[in-house]
Amino acid sequence: MSSLEIDGSPCAEGDIETKLGLPLSQPPLRAPVLAQHTLAYLFSAAPGERAAYFRAVLDTQDIEDFRVAVAAVPPLLKTPAPPELSDLAAVERIPALAASAGRIRKAGTEAELEKAVLLNTSILLKSLRIVPSPERAGQVDQVEQELQRRQASAFPLTLLVRGAFTPWGGPPATFEGTVGTFITERAKVGA
Numbered sequence: 001m002s003s004l005e006i007d008g009s010p011c012a013e014g015d016i017e018t019k020l021g022l023p024l025s026q027p028p029l030r031a032p033v034l035a036q037h038t039l040a041y042l043f044s045a046a047p048g049e050r051a052a053y054f055r056a057v058l059d060t061q062d063i064e065d066f067r068v069a070v071a072a073v074p075p076l077l078k079t080p081a082p083p084e085l086s087d088l089a090a091v092e093r094i095p096a097l098a099a100s101a102g103r104i105r106k107a108g109t110e111a112e113l114e115k116a117v118l119l120n121t122s123i124l125l126k127s128l129r130i131v132p133s134p135e136r137a138g139q140v141d142q143v144e145q146e147l148q149r150r151q152a153s154a155f156p157l158t159l160l161v162r163g164a165f166t167p168w169g170g171p172p173a174t175f176e177g178t179v180g181t182f183i184t185e186r187a188k189v190g191a
Contacts (some may be wrong), residue, residue: 092101107113127134
Protein backbone atom coordinates (compact mmCIF):
# COMPACT_ATOMS: atom_id res chain seq x y z
CA MET A 1 0.00 0.00 0.00
CA SER A 2 1.28 3.49 -0.83
CA SER A 3 0.65 6.78 0.96
CA LEU A 4 0.93 10.29 -0.33
CA GLU A 5 2.95 12.85 1.62
CA ILE A 6 4.04 16.41 0.89
CA ASP A 7 6.93 17.74 2.98
CA GLY A 8 6.54 14.77 5.33
CA SER A 9 2.85 15.41 6.04
CA PRO A 10 0.07 13.10 4.82
CA CYS A 11 -2.10 14.69 2.14
CA ALA A 12 -4.98 13.96 -0.18
CA GLU A 13 -4.83 13.69 -3.99
CA GLY A 14 -6.30 17.18 -4.36
CA ASP A 15 -3.31 18.64 -2.48
CA ILE A 16 -1.06 17.73 -5.41
CA GLU A 17 -2.58 20.51 -7.48
CA THR A 18 -3.32 23.02 -4.69
CA LYS A 19 0.02 22.73 -2.86
CA LEU A 20 2.41 21.68 -5.64
CA GLY A 21 0.67 23.16 -8.68
CA LEU A 22 0.73 19.87 -10.63
CA PRO A 23 -2.55 19.40 -12.50
CA LEU A 24 -3.98 15.88 -12.62
CA SER A 25 -5.80 14.56 -15.67
CA GLN A 26 -8.97 12.54 -15.80
CA PRO A 27 -8.73 8.77 -15.15
CA PRO A 28 -7.21 6.45 -16.24
CA LEU A 29 -4.13 8.71 -16.67
CA ARG A 30 -4.15 10.92 -13.62
CA ALA A 31 -0.50 11.96 -13.45
CA PRO A 32 0.90 13.99 -16.35
CA VAL A 33 3.59 11.49 -17.22
CA LEU A 34 4.24 10.28 -20.75
CA ALA A 35 5.13 6.59 -20.72
CA GLN A 36 4.80 3.64 -23.12
CA HIS A 37 1.71 2.20 -21.43
CA THR A 38 -0.13 5.55 -21.78
CA LEU A 39 0.18 5.70 -25.58
CA ALA A 40 -2.79 3.38 -26.22
CA TYR A 41 -5.02 5.65 -24.15
CA LEU A 42 -3.75 8.76 -25.92
CA PHE A 43 -4.55 7.35 -29.37
CA SER A 44 -8.07 6.40 -28.28
CA ALA A 45 -8.86 9.61 -26.34
CA ALA A 46 -10.77 12.52 -27.87
CA PRO A 47 -8.64 15.31 -29.39
CA GLY A 48 -9.55 17.76 -26.60
CA GLU A 49 -8.57 15.27 -23.90
CA ARG A 50 -5.37 14.46 -25.78
CA ALA A 51 -4.48 18.17 -26.05
CA ALA A 52 -5.22 18.71 -22.36
CA TYR A 53 -3.06 15.73 -21.46
CA PHE A 54 -0.12 16.94 -23.54
CA ARG A 55 -0.51 20.45 -22.09
CA ALA A 56 -0.27 18.89 -18.63
CA VAL A 57 2.70 16.72 -19.63
CA LEU A 58 4.57 19.61 -21.22
CA ASP A 59 3.17 22.10 -18.72
CA THR A 60 2.66 24.64 -21.47
CA GLN A 61 -0.31 26.32 -19.82
CA ASP A 62 1.99 28.44 -17.65
CA ILE A 63 3.93 29.43 -20.75
CA GLU A 64 0.70 30.22 -22.60
CA ASP A 65 -0.56 32.32 -19.66
CA PHE A 66 2.75 34.18 -19.61
CA ARG A 67 2.60 34.74 -23.39
CA VAL A 68 -0.93 36.14 -23.12
CA ALA A 69 0.11 38.42 -20.22
CA VAL A 70 3.13 39.69 -22.16
CA ALA A 71 1.01 40.28 -25.28
CA ALA A 72 -1.31 42.47 -23.20
CA VAL A 73 1.53 44.70 -21.91
CA PRO A 74 2.53 46.87 -24.96
CA PRO A 75 -0.56 49.10 -24.86
CA LEU A 76 0.18 49.82 -21.20
CA LEU A 77 3.78 50.90 -21.85
CA LYS A 78 4.62 54.53 -22.51
CA THR A 79 7.85 55.72 -24.03
CA PRO A 80 9.59 57.88 -21.44
CA ALA A 81 9.76 61.53 -22.50
CA PRO A 82 12.12 63.33 -20.13
CA PRO A 83 13.07 66.87 -21.18
CA GLU A 84 16.66 65.74 -21.69
CA LEU A 85 15.57 63.58 -24.65
CA SER A 86 13.86 66.51 -26.36
CA ASP A 87 16.96 68.64 -25.68
CA LEU A 88 19.10 65.89 -27.24
CA ALA A 89 16.78 65.78 -30.27
CA ALA A 90 17.20 69.56 -30.67
CA VAL A 91 20.98 69.15 -30.54
CA GLU A 92 20.79 66.37 -33.15
CA ARG A 93 19.11 68.78 -35.57
CA ILE A 94 22.25 70.97 -35.54
CA PRO A 95 24.47 69.43 -38.26
CA ALA A 96 27.76 70.24 -36.51
CA LEU A 97 26.57 68.52 -33.30
CA ALA A 98 24.73 65.53 -34.78
CA ALA A 99 27.70 63.17 -34.34
CA SER A 100 28.12 64.15 -30.67
CA ALA A 101 24.43 63.66 -29.94
CA GLY A 102 24.47 60.37 -31.84
CA ARG A 103 27.21 59.03 -29.56
CA ILE A 104 25.10 59.89 -26.53
CA ARG A 105 21.95 58.33 -28.00
CA LYS A 106 23.79 55.09 -28.93
CA ALA A 107 25.06 54.57 -25.37
CA GLY A 108 23.46 51.38 -24.04
CA THR A 109 24.74 51.46 -20.48
CA GLU A 110 25.42 54.15 -17.92
CA ALA A 111 29.17 53.59 -18.32
CA GLU A 112 28.92 54.06 -22.10
CA LEU A 113 26.82 57.20 -21.57
CA GLU A 114 29.41 58.59 -19.14
CA LYS A 115 32.15 57.87 -21.68
CA ALA A 116 30.20 59.54 -24.53
CA VAL A 117 29.46 62.65 -22.45
CA LEU A 118 33.12 62.88 -21.37
CA LEU A 119 34.25 62.55 -25.00
CA ASN A 120 31.78 65.19 -26.21
CA THR A 121 32.72 67.72 -23.53
CA SER A 122 36.40 67.03 -24.24
CA ILE A 123 35.81 67.80 -27.92
CA LEU A 124 33.94 70.99 -26.98
CA LEU A 125 36.69 72.16 -24.63
CA LYS A 126 39.42 71.41 -27.21
CA SER A 127 37.49 73.42 -29.80
CA LEU A 128 37.59 76.34 -27.32
CA ARG A 129 41.37 75.83 -26.95
CA ILE A 130 40.99 74.62 -23.36
CA VAL A 131 42.86 71.54 -22.13
CA PRO A 132 40.05 69.27 -20.82
CA SER A 133 40.10 67.94 -17.30
CA PRO A 134 40.11 64.11 -17.13
CA GLU A 135 37.02 64.03 -14.87
CA ARG A 136 33.49 64.98 -15.84
CA ALA A 137 33.06 67.29 -12.82
CA GLY A 138 36.22 69.18 -13.81
CA GLN A 139 34.99 69.52 -17.38
CA VAL A 140 31.63 70.84 -16.17
CA ASP A 141 33.49 73.50 -14.17
CA GLN A 142 35.60 74.37 -17.21
CA VAL A 143 32.55 74.79 -19.45
CA GLU A 144 30.81 76.90 -16.79
CA GLN A 145 33.88 79.13 -16.33
CA GLU A 146 34.18 79.65 -20.10
CA LEU A 147 30.48 80.49 -20.33
CA GLN A 148 30.79 83.04 -17.51
CA ARG A 149 33.89 84.54 -19.15
CA ARG A 150 32.06 84.94 -22.46
CA GLN A 151 28.96 86.39 -20.81
CA ALA A 152 31.09 88.88 -18.88
CA SER A 153 32.83 90.03 -22.06
CA ALA A 154 29.52 90.42 -23.96
CA PHE A 155 27.42 91.89 -21.15
CA PRO A 156 28.88 92.29 -17.66
CA LEU A 157 26.10 90.83 -15.53
CA THR A 158 28.21 91.25 -12.39
CA LEU A 159 27.62 95.02 -12.58
CA LEU A 160 23.89 94.40 -12.00
CA VAL A 161 24.34 92.28 -8.89
CA ARG A 162 22.94 93.93 -5.77
CA GLY A 163 25.22 94.01 -2.77
CA ALA A 164 24.25 93.91 0.88
CA PHE A 165 22.47 96.96 2.29
CA THR A 166 24.62 99.32 4.28
CA PRO A 167 23.38 99.49 7.87
CA TRP A 168 22.00 102.82 9.11
CA GLY A 169 24.76 104.66 10.91
CA GLY A 170 23.12 108.03 11.49
CA PRO A 171 21.22 109.28 14.50
CA PRO A 172 17.85 107.52 15.02
CA ALA A 173 15.94 110.81 14.90
CA THR A 174 16.94 111.46 11.25
CA PHE A 175 16.09 107.95 10.02
CA GLU A 176 12.42 108.66 9.11
CA GLY A 177 13.28 111.81 7.18
CA THR A 178 16.07 110.08 5.25
CA VAL A 179 13.81 107.15 4.30
CA GLY A 180 11.07 109.59 3.23
CA THR A 181 13.54 111.45 0.98
CA PHE A 182 14.69 108.15 -0.49
CA ILE A 183 11.12 107.07 -1.29
CA THR A 184 10.40 110.44 -2.93
CA GLU A 185 13.55 110.22 -5.08
CA ARG A 186 12.78 106.59 -5.98
CA ALA A 187 9.33 107.61 -7.20
CA LYS A 188 10.91 110.33 -9.36
CA VAL A 189 13.31 107.78 -10.92
CA GLY A 190 10.42 105.39 -11.51
CA ALA A 191 8.41 108.14 -13.22
